[in-house]
Amino acid sequence: MKRVVSGIQPTGNLHLGNYLGAIRNWVRMQDDEGGCLFFLADLHAITVRTDPKDLRANIRAMAAALIASGIDPARSTLFPQSLVPEHAELAWVLNCIARIGWLNRMTQFKEKSGKDREGASIGLFAYPVLQAADVLVYKATHVPVGDDQKQHLELARDIAQKFNTDYEREVFPLPEPYILGRAARIMSLRDGSAKMSKSDPSDMSRINLTDDADTIAAKIRKAKTDADVLPGDMALLEPRPEAKNLVAIYAALADLTEAQVLAQYEGKGFGAFKPALAELTVAKIAPITARYNELRDDAAYLDSRLRAGAESARAVAGPVLAEVYETVGFLPR
Ligand code: TYM
Numbered sequence: 001m002k003r004v005v006s007g008i009q010p011t012g013n014l015h016l017g018n019y020l021g022a023i024r025n026w027v028r029m030q031d032d033e034g035g036c037l038f039f040l041a042d043l044h045a046i047t048v049r050t051d052p053k054d055l056r057a058n059i060r061a062m063a064a065a066l067i068a069s070g071i072d073p074a075r076s077t078l079f080p081q082s083l084v085p086e087h088a089e090l091a092w093v094l095n096c097i098a099r100i101g102w103l104n105r106m107t108q109f110k111e112k113s114g115k116d117r118e119g120a121s122i123g124l125f126a127y128p129v130l131q132a133a134d135v136l137v138y139k140a141t142h143v144p145v146g147d148d149q150k151q152h153l154e155l156a157r158d159i160a161q162k163f164n165t166d167y168e169r170e171v172f173p174l175p176e177p178y179i180l181g182r183a184a185r186i187m188s189l190r191d192g193s194a195k196m197s198k199s200d201p202s203d204m205s206r207i208n209l210t211d212d213a214d215t216i217a218a219k220i221r222k223a224k225t226d227a228d229v230l231p232g233d234m235a236l237l238e239p240r241p242e243a244k245n246l247v248a249i250y251a252a253l254a255d256l257t258e259a260q261v262l263a264q265y266e267g268k269g270f271g272a273f274k275p276a277l278a279e280l281t282v283a284k285i286a287p288i289t290a291r292y293n294e295l296r297d298d299a300a301y302l303d304s305r306l307r308a309g310a311e312s313a314r315a316v317a318g319p320v321l322a323e324v325y326e327t328v329g330f331l332p333r
Contacts (some may be wrong), residue, residue, distance in 0.1 A: 001084070001141070002020050002033060002084070002141050002142060003035070003037075003138055003139055003140050003141050004026075004029045004030075004033055004035070004036040004037070004050065004136070004140070004141075004142045004143075004178075005036070005037045005039075005052055005129075005135045005138045005140035005142075005143055005175075006022065006026060006037075006038055006039075006135075006143055006144050006145060007038065007039045007040065007042050007044075007081065007134055008022065008023070008034075008038075008039075008041060008066070008323030009040075009041045009042075009045050010041070010042055010045055010055070010058040010059045010061070010062040010063075010080075011050070011058055011198055011199075012058070012198035012199070013061075013065070013208035013209065013210050014062060014065040014066070014069070014208065014209045014210075015196055015197075015198060015206040015207060015208050015209065016186055016196060016206065016207040016208075016249065016281075016285075017146065017185075017186035017195060017196035017197070017206065018198075018210070019069060019215070019288075020183035020186055020249070020252045020253070021145075021183050021184055021185065021186055021233075022144055022146050023066065023069050023070075023071070024069070024070075024144055024179050024183075025144040025178070025196070026071060026076075026144055027069060027070035028248065029142070029144055029178075030072065030075055030076045030130060031073060032068075033114035033277070033289075034076075035076075035077075036073055036076045036077070037076070037077040037079075037138055037140075037245075037316070038066065038071055038076055038077070038078050039078070039080065039081045039084075039133075039134070039313070039314055040059050040062050040063060040080045040081060040243070040325060041080070041081050041088060041134070041308075042059055042080050042081055042082045042107050043057065043081045043082055043088060044081070044127060044129060044131070045058070045131050046121040046122070047121055047124040047127050047208065048099045048112070050217065053215075055086050059080050059260040059306075060296070060299055060302045061248070061296055063078065063080075063302045063305070063306055064099040064287075064292050064295040064296040064298075065149065065210070065292055065296075065320065066078060066210055066301060067295055067302075067305075067332060068097065068209070068210070068288045068289075068291035068295060069288055071281075073305040073308070073309060076304060077092035077309045077312045077313050077316075078306065078309045078311050079306055079307075079309030079310040079312075080119075080306055083307065084137075084310050084314050086137050086318060086320070086321045087130065087133050087134055087317070088133075088173065089128040089321055089322075090118045090133040090136065090137045090194075090296070090321055090324060091129055091133035092130075092311060093124070093133075093324055093328060094129050094132055094133050094136070094159050094163070095126060095129050095156040095162050096277035097159050097162050097166065097254060097277075098128075098129045098155070098159050100161075102155060103125055103126070103128060103155075104131070106115075106127075106128050106151060106152070106155070107151060108127070108128075108148070108152070109125055109127065111242060112124060113145055114124075122266055124255070128151075128152045129153075129155075131152050131153075131156060132152075132155060132159045132160070132240070133157035134155065134161055135153075135156055135252055136159070136172050136174045136252075136320075137230040137300035137317045137320055137321060138313075138316050138317060138320065139172060139173055139174045140173075141173050141176060142175070142176050142178045142180075142193050143156075143175050143176065143177055143178055143180060143266060144178040144180075145177055145183060146179065146184050146186075147179055147184040147185040148195055149177070149187065150177050150179060153175060154175035154177070157174045157175060158176055160172035160174050160175065161174060161326075165329050167328065171323060171324060171327055180250060182248060182252055182257075182258070183248060183251075186194065186245065186248065186249060187241065187242075188200060188206065188217060188251075189204060189206065189207070189220070189222075189223040189224065189242075189245075190202055190205045190223070190224055191224065191242075192240075192241025192242035192243075192244065192245050193241060194223070197200065201327055204219055204222060206219075207219055207220075207281060207285070207288065209285055209288050209289060210289055210292060211279070212288070212289070213284070213286065214283045216278060216281050216282050217275075217278040217282070220246075220274050220277055220281065221274055222276070223242065223246060223274070224242045224314065225246065225270045226240055226242065226243060226276075227269075228243070228269075229242070229268060229269045230243070230247070230262060230265045230266055230267070230268055230269070230273060231262065231265050231266065232262055232263070232266040232267075233262070233263060234247075234258050234259060235308055236289065243270075246270075246273065246274075246277060247265075248264070249260050249281070250273075250277050250280060251274075251276065253281060253284050254280060260273040272280070318333075321333070
């Protein structure tokens with residue numbers, strides 16, 4: 001059976017990288033398959049210091065942003081991870097399967113802990129094990145994510161495999177990262193070598209799904225580019241990462257291939273391309289922003305949907321955790 005599961009951290013705003021790299025695919029999978037589970041990774045959010053008031057507001061804001069983007073809580077199970085205790089319970093068991101050497105190789109930990117490795121939380125180090133539990137607790141088969149999460153998903157497969165081998169029982173299917181090529185890695189508008197990210201201190205580096213038309217136009221106008229015109233061949237954009245990124249964003253938003261975009265803009269400079277990109281971005285984002293603005297202050301509605309989602313998620317996770325407990329030798333739950 002196909003089981004689609006994915007999550008997003010409720011920190012900061014939903015940005016164009018999240019949307020094009022992951023959320024849009026969540027919506028498509030929801031429409032094609034039904035029965036998907038999507039969660040707000042609030043347990044992951046506290047691996048770095050987080051203000052409680054901000055976190056609670058961000059959980060609701062991210063839920064509103066996902067619903068505004070097309071996740072339908074009546075068709076998909078949408079919930080905060082913390083309200084499904086089976087995630088944390090399975091994570092403990094998997095902590096005893098994963099090896100320190102495997103976690104030492106995780107590039108995200110190296111990036112996030114920076115020079116202060118000794119001062120990082122144990123939660124930040126063990127983060128990928130919780131991420132493995134997030135998908136394995138539902139016996140996920142397909143996990144739609146952006147390219148930056150690939151390494152974590154490969155670790156989840158290694159953990160699942162080792163669990164099955166150690167206990168000589170095929171408890172977990174190996175989850176497949178589902179990464180859709182073109183928009184899998186949207187880069188910062190200020191630096192074509194860094195990914196667009198919620199944690200970038202410069203708000204000019206990203207387009208938030210909550211930005212209004214003027215802000216979007218200004219961010220695209222000021223996006224770093226070069227003085228050359230656009231070529232007819234994508235290969236010629238390799239040494240021009242900022243230009244390549246804008247073409248990739250255009251292609252993803254317009255549902256075209258990059259070659260089709262270049263066929264349209266070959267020989268034109270950014271003076272012509274940027275206004276067209278701004279117009280397209282606003283046209284695609286404005287309906288999401290409008291819906292988000294309607295939903296975001298309705299805490300009662302959001303909380304009730306999230307609680308109902310958590311109940312449904314527990315109904316799936318409970319039996320899987322019971323199977324794991326039985327497998328490792330705990331008394332029956
Ligand atoms: P997070 O919250 O950083 O990002 C959510 C999703 O957006 C994708 N994404 C991008 N895609 C393309 N270009 C970008 N610039 C870009 N930035 C972010 C991410 O790949 C992700 O799919 N650890 C995860 C959350 C998580 C999770 C999980 C995901 C926790 N448990 C289990 C899948 C399965 C994270 O921090 O994503």
